[in-house]
Amino acid sequence: MRFNTYEFMIACRFLMSGRSQTILIILGIAVGVAVQVFLISLMDGLQRNLIQRTIGSSPHITIAPPLSSPQPQGIGSGTIDDCQMPLKIEEGEILSWQRYNEYLEGTPGITVAAPMVNGNGYIEKGRSSFPVIIKGVTLPEADVIYKFKGNLVNGDIRPGGNNVLIGTASSEKSGLQVGDTFYLRNQKGTGDHFMIQGIFDLGSSAANNMVVMSLERAQAFLDVVGISAIEIQVQDVFAADNLAERLRGAFSRIKVESWQERNKELLSGLRSQDTSSAMIQFFVLLSITLGIASVLAIIAIQKSRQLGILKAMGTNDKGAARIFIIQGFSMGFAGALVGILLGLGLAELFMIGTKSSGGPTYELKITLTNILLPALLATAAASVAALVPARRAAGLNPMEVIRNE
Amino acid sequence: MNEIVLLDKINKFYGDEVVVQVLFDIDLAIKGGQFTAFIGPSGSGKSTLLNIVGLLETPTSGAVFLDGQDISGMSKDELASYRNEKIGFIFQFHYLLPEFTALENILIPYWIGKGKPPEKVVSRAMYLMERIGIEMCSNKYPHQLSGGQQQRVAIARSLINRPKLLLADEPTGNLDSKTSNMVMELLREIVRVDKMNLVMVTHDRDIAAGVDRVIEIVDGRINNDSAVE
């Protein structure tokens, strides 16, 4: 399509001659775009926040012996022999875990593979006892996943020997503070004294109920030889399920579970949220399209006299059509620009609002895509809407105008 | 071939259910450099004939040659650009675009054909306005002008692309007699000075008095032709 400059000039004058209806429709588009920008940013922010909270301080992929799970699902069929040696799994332990760890740390896409020993225990204090989760870790690796350092409320972070970290939940219910020594009992009934070196807050009550010690100490304390799980952190969070699938293809005797599989309800909830916001977007676009189509149809009738004259003077059918496409595009574009500003303003107001009412639980995610996508869609919708009056303009016979005076 | 317009057996029918024949086997040759008038009673087919010459209507049968060129094979787009380049139109009603100033209206035919007018063309538009006596109207919008001024802007607009052929359908039909005389004088001058080929429709014999050739059309046929007497 070749555009002629006079088509722009005429489109522009037509729009300006019906200034109030032009302004109204631009505002209409702007409101539509603003709502979309706001909605998309809100949803995006909410979803990212939920996902962040879900996986922020927990592993992306967990590798565990199949016995630790009641249903043996998630066990791979295995194409390569696990770490080239027979795997010994006894009562929920991975015995040859170093081999797995080496393999995993050499796998591209995995940032950290941290061996863990998990167990249950009780903090004994006087006559009361408080159930806790005992976790043995190798610190540099585990810290990548759980961010103990970043989430430390009190104290220091180097557990070793009988020095441990505990979560705020176990600290609060037992009343223990940094520097306190307490008696920790395992499920077999034996126990030992430990000293609290630091207290962390990981944001979830389950995680804050942990007592964290070194891997070796936990093995000795819980009387195990192997480990309970290898927890993995990956580079691309959203590719964790694919990576898990690949690991399942490599291992045959082990259970591999990604965070997506662990959080099926959350993800399907997010997906239905996506669907409903897509529906809202669709209807907003539909109303933009209908609005523009009706306004331009009116303009096409109002201006048929002018179009007839232009055609008598040599404007061809395509040129007449383009005059309307340009009008639709311009209104869409102007509406999109105003809409972006409005949407950003709305987002700003929302953030100020949530902040003043007790701090925002999550932030809007304002990205270029979240802004440009609705703007582009609205502009495209406006141009498409202009096709109807454009066809009318193309089909107009100048004689109709010149004869019917 | 020095005929600017040559019509060969033009027939025109209107209507789908009730078919009406408006023009009957019109043969006509118009030489260059002349002021020709079609006269005749209302409904006789003058406008239809003029619009066929102006490529705004297609004859049901027959051939139209303009300046020696057979236009019957032209596409719709080619007809549009032929009208733009070679034909100037003046109608009974001025048909200026209300959204544009007088000067802009005059420039629109150039703009349609060749894009933004260069300084030279703008100067020509100014010159035409001056010559026609409407230079003070250049930045006014049509609704700010009198009927005579509007029609003169339309005349300037019809001339901007230096057309071969100027077609006027009752150009004075909407004007009082004083203004009407002034416009006729202007058109005669354009034919004389610019060697323009002008075909005008009127139903007023007095208006047609000062032209080179008068062709009378009655009931879709040429009834009388001053060149053939």
Ligand SMILES: Nc1ncnc2c1ncn2[C@@H]1O[C@H](COP(=O)(O)OP(=O)(O)OP(=O)(O)O)[C@@H](O)[C@H]1O
């Ligand atoms: N689009 C059309 N459909 C049907 N009939 C038409 C159409 N256009 C014109 N006519 C008829 O053709 C005949 C000739 O019309 P035309 O406009 O050429 O007459 P005219 O000589 O210019 O008349 P006037 O002096 O009133 O302008 C008229 O009877 C008119 O009603």
Ligand SMILES: [Mg+2]
């Ligand atoms: Mg007529």
